Amino acid sequence: MTTLLHKCLLTGFLSAIAFPTLAEESDYAKTRYPIVISPSGGAFTKIGPLYSFHRIPQDLQKHGATVFLPNLTSINTPEVRGEQLLDYVDEVLAITGAEKVNLIGHSLGALTVRYVAAVAPEKVASVSAIGSLTLGSPVGDWAQDVFKMPVIGEPIQTIAEAVGNLMGYVLNTLEGEKFDQNAHSLFITLSGAGAADYSARFPQGVPETRCGEGDHEVNGVRYYSWGGTKVFTHMLDPFDYLAAVTSLFFKGVDDGTSDGLVGRCSSHLGMVIRDDYRMNHLDEVNQVLGLRDPYTDPVAIFRQQANRLKLQGL
Secondary structure, three states: OOOHHHHHHHHOHHHHOOOOOOOOOOOOOOOOOOEEEEOOOOOOOEEOOEEOOOOHHHHHHHOOOOEEOOOOOOOOOHHHHHHHHHHHHHHHHHHHOOOOEEEEEEOHHHHHHHHHHHHOHHHEEEEEEEOOOOOOOHHHHHHHHHHOOOOOHHHHHHHHHHHHHHHHHHHHHHOOOOOOOOHHHHHHHOOHHHHHHHHHHOOOOOOOOOOOOOOOEEOOEEEEEEEEOOOOOOOOOHHHHHHHHHHHHHOOOOOOOEOOOOEOHHHOOOEEEEEEEOOOOOHHHOOOOOOOOOOOOHHHHHHHHHHHHHHOOO
């Protein structure tokens, strides 16, 4: 992975945070500590003009925040991604002179930032989890059930893992990175059992009851979360049609509501800001390309969270 310091030396500070300089309109999102945003698994940080968090980092910077976007292996466990992110955080601290960072993660990225906060809490001021897989996903459970089917299960698993690894290699290559991929272990993590094992090892902020709140602060780190429960939000968004199908796996799970890939209760970590925004899983990061419910603006939600951190002195 090309180091952040190397990028800064070659191209200047603002280029290293992956987008051009924008004139600040206000200091509304000007947090004390830099913000580091982790993408989900099966996603990317930036490919050409496309960002995983569509328009979000630009908006945060415009309102005073200092934002960093790490490149992480696309298809792998939160522990592997977390170690990469921890190295990146060290570079951010070295470059900025800050004592800590505010971590934000979406989906698998939420598990990734949890890892960093658990193993190095002295470097982390806050964790904000969006659409978190705290309880795993019934979609992941279904995949594990399919893989265990007699005769056809093993070849299906082989194909699914090969496709997952290939997708990860392609995305990381387009970002200019070369990372190992591990779809086999990632599929396990996405299941309920895999998520439970992960939370047993990294319990910070995890609710003691299934749909409750977790501790708001652990080892000096503040924990926040939010998620959505509206599956179909824009008729032109191709992901909405897929989410409408995957949402069927959530029938009979808690209250049956989800963002299409993550259940309402699974999104809970630490202080639950809200768990029923009118968003599906990709709307939570303003994708696909800002096609979303007209009454819910994910860009504004990120901006408000940065302001919340600012008011907390973070």
